[in-house]
Amino acid sequence: MPRYETFDHTADLGILVFGQTYEEVFANAAFALFDLLTDLDNVRESLSYRLHVEAHDQEELLVRWLSELLFLCESQGYLFKNFLFTQLSQTSLQAVARGESFDPLRHQFKTEIKAVTYHQVAIKEKDGKWEARVIFDI
Amino acid sequence: MSNKEKIHLEKIDDYRWRIPRTGKMRVDGVIYADEILLKDIHEDESAKQVANVAHLPGIQKYSLAMPDIHWGYGFPIGGVAAFDWQEGVISPGGVGYDINCGTRLLRTNLSIPDLRAKIRDLVNALYQNIPSGVGSKGALRLSTQELRQVLKQGTAWAVKNGYGSPEDLDFTEDRGCMEGADPGVISERALERGMPQLGTLGSGNHFLEVGFVEEVYDAQLARVFGLSKDQVTILIHSGSRGLGYQVCDDFLKKMGERVRQLGLELPDRQLACDFIRSKTGQDYFSGMACSANYAWANRQMLMHWTRQVFERVLQMSPKELGMRLVYDVCHNIAKRESHTIDGKLREVCVHRKGATRAFPPGHPALPEAYRSVGQPVLIPGDMGRYSYVLVGTQVAMQETFGSTCHGAGRVQSRTQAKKASKGRALHRELEDHGIFVMAASRATLVEEAPEAYKDVSQVVEVVHQAGISQKVAKLRPWGVVKG
Numbered sequence: 001m002p003r004y005e006t007f008d009h010t011a012d013l014g015i016l017v018f019g020q021t022y023e024e025v026f027a028n029a030a031f032a033l034f035d036l037l038t039d040l041d042n043v044r045e046s047l048s049y050r051l052h053v054e055a056h057d058q059e060e061l062l063v064r065w066l067s068e069l070l071f072l073c074e075s076q077g078y079l080f081k082n083f084l085f086t087q088l089s090q091t092s093l094q095a096v097a098r099g100e101s102f103d104p105l106r107h108q109f110k111t112e113i114k115a116v117t118y119h120q121v122a123i124k125e126k127d128g129k130w131e132a133r134v135i136f137d138i
Numbered sequence: 139m140s141n142k143e144k145i146h147l148e149k150i151d152d153y154r155w156r157i158p159r160t161g162k163m164r165v166d167g168v169i170y171a172d173e174i175l176l177k178d179i180h181e182d183e184s185a186k187q188v189a190n191v192a193h194l195p196g197i198q199k200y201s202l203a204m205p206d207i208h209w210g211y212g213f214p215i216g217g218v219a220a221f222d223w224q225e226g227v228i229s230p231g232g233v234g235y236d237i238n239c240g241t242r243l244l245r246t247n248l249s250i251p252d253l254r255a256k257i258r259d260l261v262n263a264l265y266q267n268i269p270s271g272v273g274s275k276g277a278l279r280l281s282t283q284e285l286r287q288v289l290k291q292g293t294a295w296a297v298k299n300g301y302g303s304p305e306d307l308d309f310t311e312d313r314g315c316m317e318g319a320d321p322g323v324i325s326e327r328a329l330e331r332g333m334p335q336l337g338t339l340g341s342g343n344h345f346l347e348v349g350f351v352e353e354v355y356d357a358q359l360a361r362v363f364g365l366s367k368d369q370v371t372i373l374i375h376s377g378s379r380g381l382g383y384q385v386c387d388d389f390l391k392k393m394g395e396r397v398r399q400l401g402l403e404l405p406d407r408q409l410a411c412d413f414i415r416s417k418t419g420q421d422y423f424s425g426m427a428c429s430a431n432y433a434w435a436n437r438q439m440l441m442h443w444t445r446q447v448f449e450r451v452l453q454m455s456p457k458e459l460g461m462r463l464v465y466d467v468c469h470n471i472a473k474r475e476s477h478t479i480d481g482k483l484r485e486v487c488v489h490r491k492g493a494t495r496a497f498p499p500g501h502p503a504l505p506e507a508y509r510s511v512g513q514p515v516l517i518p519g520d521m522g523r524y525s526y527v528l529v530g531t532q533v534a535m536q537e538t539f540g541s542t543c544h545g546a547g548r549v550q551s552r553t554q555a556k557k558a559s560k561g562r563a564l565h566r567e568l569e570d571h572g573i574f575v576m577a578a579s580r581a582t583l584v585e586e587a588p589e590a591y592k593d594v595s596q597v598v599e600v601v602h603q604a605g606i607s608q609k610v611a612k613l614r615p616w617g618v619v620k621g
Contacts, residue, residue, distance in 0.1 A: 008551035011208060011215065056398070067387060074380055075330045109272035110581055112341040112621075114235045114383045118390065119211045119408045137211065137235050137383075138342060138552070 004032035014135040025123065025130040026065060026093065027083040033066050037073065037113060040081045042106050045098040049078060058090045059121045062132060065093060066116040077102035113138050145185035153604040157185065163192040167201040172600050175205050178549060178592065187214040190405045196226020198479050198486055202538055204493050205600040206547035206592065212408030215492035218541045220477060221414065223485035228419045229411035230393060232489035233472050235386045237426055238433035239377030240468035241516040242441060243527065247460035248370040250350050256452060257348065261574050261617035263447045264346060268440060269338040270621040271578030276337035285333055286321040292431030296438035306438060308505040310466040311495060314434035319427035325388050332381025332432060337439040339376050341582055341621030345521065346440065347373045348617040352524065355609040359529055362511050363464050365611050373525055373613065374440050375518050377470065378433035385429045389422045414487050430471060437466060465514040469494045469544035477539050488539045496530030496542040496607045515607050517598055519546050521575065522568060522588030525613045526598045533605035542607040546594040555590040577620035586620060
């Protein structure tokens with residue numbers, strides 16, 4: 001099973017994320033974000049960053065989680081590829097993201113993602129597997 | 139999209155289609171399109187979005203859409219809606235993430251033969267001197283204090299700091315500064331994202347284009363705007379960069395909470411809004427104004443560097459070059475304006491999301507030089523075909539809150555465009571058409587391939603025939619810098 005696939009939106013880009021668990025779908029969504037931004041093969045895991053996110057429901061939590069990561073990427077130049085959760089519920093999460101800082105000699109941005117949108121955001125469990133969809137404004 | 143829902147459209151005339159009010163819609167929807175464009179509109183959910191916007195409190199007359207309408211977040215792109223200033227709402231989704239994304243046009247004293255031997259050098263030099271591309275950072279290092287001044291003053295800040303001349307203010311919508319900008323409402327995050335990006339073009343559909351006037355439709359109007367056939371022009375398309383995206387994001391979150399508190403029933407989460415008079419509504423308006431001002435300062439700086447590059451590469455003085463700003467328009471914004479509704483002049487908040495202001499002759503907001511003819515409207519097309527200069531009309535004032543289209547609108551998704559260009563040398567293809575392109579990444583170039591967009595002339599034809607703006611001139615791209 002792939003971790004995610006992209007789907008088309010005339011102006012933008014959506015991701016359909018898969019996971020065996022609720023937790024895995026959150027990790028894979030974050031992976032998808034950075035995989036779209038840059039070539040993750042060139043990213044080392046030399047840095048850890050702790051995140052704490054809160055929201056009203058699981059959909060908003062997913063959007064806020066990805067927005068937080070996008071902000072860190074744009075403001076600090078962090079590229080993450082690995083995500084572990086120390087706590088995860090419907091309305092809050094604590095996570096450790098691993099990766100490194102952007103290095104113009106080794107890294108390249110593939111796409112600019114302006115924002116993670118709430119449009120048609122969804123997370124659901126189907127036959128014991130999890131699936132989420134998010135649309136990025138690019 | 140799986141949940142496609144056909145919206146019933148009634149034909150009003152060849153260029154206007156009504157979405158009759160049903161359910162909890164407060165007003166009808168009206169889409170400006172011809173039969174051909176209507177097919178594209180039915181391909182996505184944008185007509186449904188026009189109907190969704192009609193649900194919002196305080197909406198006046200109609201929920202409108204321009205012919206370049208396509209699917210957006212909450213509001214469609216190409217959407218126009220006005221809300222009563224006292225009882226209506228304001229919605230970040232009705233403005234978009236790239237607040238005050240807009241276009242500015244410069245005229246020059248040059249004509250095609252003057253540039254023929256230099257176009258490559260010129261585009262190369264522009265590419266070298268104007269920061270572009272994903273996450274591009276500018277050469278400027280601003281303190282938070284200075285950034286706050288940018289947010290308050292917009293273009294005036296740029297001019298004060300040596301970017302361009304005071305005359306440029308006259309030819310910028312709102313003189314490059316929206317009132318009510320309060321940097322106090324801007325989050326630390328937005329400041330942090332905006333700080334390094336002032337004076338950068340960005341990526342995606344943003345561009346800087348050297349072109350020429352290929353066709354003049356109205357010689358008298360063109361003369362007033364300073365345009366004539368075969369004349370070299372420059373078109374700049376950029377916005378408020380990460381600062382605007384973050385302001386939109388911050389307020390979508392806040393307004394989402396307000397919608398919950400107020401118990402507002404919305405057909406789409408992305409339509410989050412609040413009453414204009416509320417604290418959150420006022421704060422968003424202030425934050426949006428800050429972002430708009432940032433974008434104006436940004437385009438002013440990009441223009442200043444463009445002028446410098448021309449002077450250096452062509453070894454000509456500013457006077458010889460005559461690089462005057464024709465106009466600068468924004469196409470993602472919400473404005474406080476007065477419009478006649480049911481015979482009465484009323485204060486409204488006009489949301490234009492992928493729509494351009496198109497004020498008629500005589501409007502007090504216009505610079506003196508254009509007051510007798512109307513506001514120039516700039517409609518960028520794709521990089522392979524053409525862009526248009528139009529002028530605002532009285533019909534627009536009566537029907538569309540003084541608004542018209544903003545561009546071509548995509549017909550292919552980015553993935554489709556990528557597939558379609560596999561194995562092709564787009565650079566070469568464009569060069570064969572006489573268009574020289576410098577792009578920060580091949581990916582952007584491919585995603586922005588001309589055929590990924592509607593033919594902008596189709597869109598322009600509709601607004602022209604419907605009378606909500608009139609054609610003045612057509613511009614052809616020659617040298618393009620893409621982010």
